[in-house]
Amino acid sequence: MLTAEPIIDIAGVRKAFGKTTALDGLSMQVAEGQVSALLGANGAGKTTLIRILATLLAPDAGRVTVAGLDVVRRPVAVRRVIGLAGQHAAVDQTLTGRENLVMVARLYRLPAAQARQRSAEVLERLSLTEAADRPVRTYSGGMRRRLDVGASLVGQPRILLLDEPSTGLDPAARLELWSFLRGLVAQGTTILLTTQQLEEADHLAGAIAIIDHGTLVTEGTPEQLKAGLGYETIEVALADPARLPQAAHALEPLAEGALETSELAATISFRAPRGARALPAAVRLLDGAGIAVEDAAARRPSLDDVFISVLGRAAAGTAEARPA
Amino acid sequence: MSTSAIPWTDRLPATALLTDTVVITRRNLTRTRRTPQMAVAAVTSPVLFLVLMRLVFAGAIHVPGMTYTDYLVPAMLIQNVVFGGLQSATGLALDVNAGMMDRFRSLPTPALAPLTGRSLSDLALQLLAAALAVAAGLAVGFRFHAGVLSCLLGAGLLILISLSLFWLFATLAISTKNPETIQSTTPVFFLFLFVSNAFIPVATLPRWLQGFAAGQPVSIFDSALRALTQGPGAAPALGHSTTYLVVAAVAWCAGIAVVFAAITLRLYRRM
Numbered sequence: 001m002l003t004a005e006p007i008i009d010i011a012g013v014r015k016a017f018g019k020t021t022a023l024d025g026l027s028m029q030v031a032e033g034q035v036s037a038l039l040g041a042n043g044a045g046k047t048t049l050i051r052i053l054a055t056l057l058a059p060d061a062g063r064v065t066v067a068g069l070d071v072v073r074r075p076v077a078v079r080r081v082i083g084l085a086g087q088h089a090a091v092d093q094t095l096t097g098r099e100n101l102v103m104v105a106r107l108y109r110l111p112a113a114q115a116r117q118r119s120a121e122v123l124e125r126l127s128l129t130e131a132a133d134r135p136v137r138t139y140s141g142g143m144r145r146r147l148d149v150g151a152s153l154v155g156q157p158r159i160l161l162l163d164e165p166s167t168g169l170d171p172a173a174r175l176e177l178w179s180f181l182r183g184l185v186a187q188g189t190t191i192l193l194t195t196q197q198l199e200e201a202d203h204l205a206g207a208i209a210i211i212d213h214g215t216l217v218t219e220g221t222p223e224q225l226k227a228g229l230g231y232e233t234i235e236v237a238l239a240d241p242a243r244l245p246q247a248a249h250a251l252e253p254l255a256e257g258a259l260e261t262s263e264l265a266a267t268i269s270f271r272a273p274r275g276a277r278a279l280p281a282a283v284r285l286l287d288g289a290g291i292a293v294e295d296a297a298a299r300r301p302s303l304d305d306v307f308i309s310v311l312g313r314a315a316a317g318t319a320e321a322r323p324a
Numbered sequence: 325m326s327t328s329a330i331p332w333t334d335r336l337p338a339t340a341l342l343t344d345t346v347v348i349t350r351r352n353l354t355r356t357r358r359t360p361q362m363a364v365a366a367v368t369s370p371v372l373f374l375v376l377m378r379l380v381f382a383g384a385i386h387v388p389g390m391t392y393t394d395y396l397v398p399a400m401l402i403q404n405v406v407f408g409g410l411q412s413a414t415g416l417a418l419d420v421n422a423g424m425m426d427r428f429r430s431l432p433t434p435a436l437a438p439l440t441g442r443s444l445s446d447l448a449l450q451l452l453a454a455a456l457a458v459a460a461g462l463a464v465g466f467r468f469h470a471g472v473l474s475c476l477l478g479a480g481l482l483i484l485i486s487l488s489l490f491w492l493f494a495t496l497a498i499s500t501k502n503p504e505t506i507q508s509t510t511p512v513f514f515l516f517l518f519v520s521n522a523f524i525p526v527a528t529l530p531r532w533l534q535g536f537a538a539g540q541p542v543s544i545f546d547s548a549l550r551a552l553t554q555g556p557g558a559a560p561a562l563g564h565s566t567t568y569l570v571v572a573a574v575a576w577c578a579g580i581a582v583v584f585a586a587i588t589l590r591l592y593r594r595m
Contacts, residue, residue, distance in 0.1 A: 051426075054426075054430045055429075055430065056426055056429055056430060056595070058594075069333075074333075074334050076333070076334050076335065076336060076432050077331065077333035077334045079430060079431055079432040080333055080432045082430065083430075084426065084427065084430040087423075090422050090423030090424050090426075090427060091427075092351065092355065092422075092424060093422075094354070094355045094358045094359055095351065095354060095355070095358075099351075099354065103347055103351055104427070104431065106343070106344070106347045107344060107347060107428065107431040107432070107433040107437075108431060108432060109336075109337070109340070109432055109433075135358065151427075152430075155431070
């Protein structure tokens with residue numbers, strides 16, 4: 001899938017904490033210039049991987065390079081090109097937004113004057129100029145997270161590592177964060193984020209890697225993953241719920257697996273192989289049987305469907321899957 | 325083996341530790357200024373302790389060759405360093421829990437800087453507390469009986485003790501990462517502070533305790549600071565020459581700093 005050198009290259013990485021294996025020979029690559037999402041249930045190894053990429057943790061085995069730099073042998077060089085945020089790197093609540101950014105800029109080795117200038121620029125980009133000189137603890141959740149995620153921009157990192165960046169945000173703040181992240185990518189930053197929200201991965205990511213028990217289960221673009229399931233879901237709404245049994249009988253030959261009917265909504269849904277042109281066929285069949293169709297639609301699989309088919313219903317349940 | 329030069333990206337400038345220590349120190353002091361409750365309590369408690377101890381014990385405890393106030397004030401300054409160290413440990417643990425340590429560790433800054441920065445910012449608070457305690461001491465009868473140079477050496481020793489003990493508290497913070505656990509170790513420090521010559525001459529203790537009480541570092545620090553602030557007149561009460569006590573105190577400092585800085589850095593890198 002990758003045309004250029006991957007900006008992150010992970011090969012056979014193992015990491016155990018006592019008897020618990022967090023990463024079990026994980027190998028994957030991340031392409032430059034887009035958002036890549038690491039998707040997995042709690043305990044799948046996402047955070048451990050981010051911590052290894054951020055040089056906070058050394059792998060037990062395997063090789064990891066970031067921008068071509070080995071994270072174990074060249075941690076200082078790696079830290080110059082990454083920015084870490086999210087669940088695991090914070091901003092200081094008692095400092096102002098500006099003070100936080102200047103501090104981070106200084107620790108990125110910028111001279112004082114340049115640190116102040118860069119901080120002012122980043123505050124502008126974060127739309128925090130007005131709140132810049134207020135203590136962070138007075139910020140709203142969305143503002144605080146934006147500062148948190150954006151703090152490392154003062155160091156102009158090539159790669160942003162974000163560990164569950166939207167955890168705890170309300171829907172409006174989450175949308176705001178997404179558009180901010182998309183803006184960053186448009187300006188050339190590569191983002192690797194972990195998430196438990198399928199919706200987030202679907203909205204943001206150009207590439208998705210699903211990991212489970214410390215290994216890569218599947219990867220690809222959201223479209224590839226959905227297409228890989230090889231089916232679409234057909235949903236038909238009838239004018240008269242009384243005719244549901246009859247309609248179900250008529251549609252049976254098209255369905256792959258069982259049909260689901262809902263008396264309340266007067267709908268029938270079923271899976272059909274992709275490319276089988278099941279939607280026009282369904283409408284024709286019902287017409288032929290003299291059953292009035294109110295509405296009909298073919299729905300491509302969602303990432304939820306991918307997640308469930310890859311990890312099984314139990315795992316998908318613990319991932320707090322939200323309908324897309 | 326090739327001996328090719330290390331690329332610049334892998335190196336931090338020689339001044340990095342210094343400049344980043346200043347950055348972190350200032351951040352910590354700004355925090356203290358904005359949330360002064362804890363610092364105010366920490367800075368004023370030695371004064372309170374000193375005045376209470378003086379009121380309660382001065383009439384009861386006789387120290388040969390010294391007034392009780394002169395005996396007590398140096399010990400209060402050492403106690404202040406120990407309590408200050410517990411605050412440093414709590415501050416570090418809070419930074420770990422809040423994710424600040426991860427932030428620092430993911431940046432191209434020396435691993436030591438967040439620790440040395442904490443050490444310096446808390447030293448500043450301890451010195452402020454010490455100045456207030458000495459002022460209060462002067463008001464209730466404390467006097468410097470040694471020369472200016474000797475007293476300055478005393479101040480230098482106090483700073484050295486604070487910077488050395490810091491590493492013990494940093495080890496505590498990085499190994500527990502938990503402010504509550506750190507608070508729960510307070511009795512251990514009380515043991516060292518009370519089973520010592522801080523409040524009473526060791527000779528008044530039960531015989532089996534005397535060896536430990538006289539030899540443990542808190543007593544050595546107390547005696548060295550008494551010797552430096554009270555001059556040769558205090559030697560009979562202290563039982564050793566000033567030189568002996570100062571050398572012993574510096575040796576304890578060096579030992580504690582080396583051992584616990586090594587443990588702290590090891591834990592910190594693997595955190």
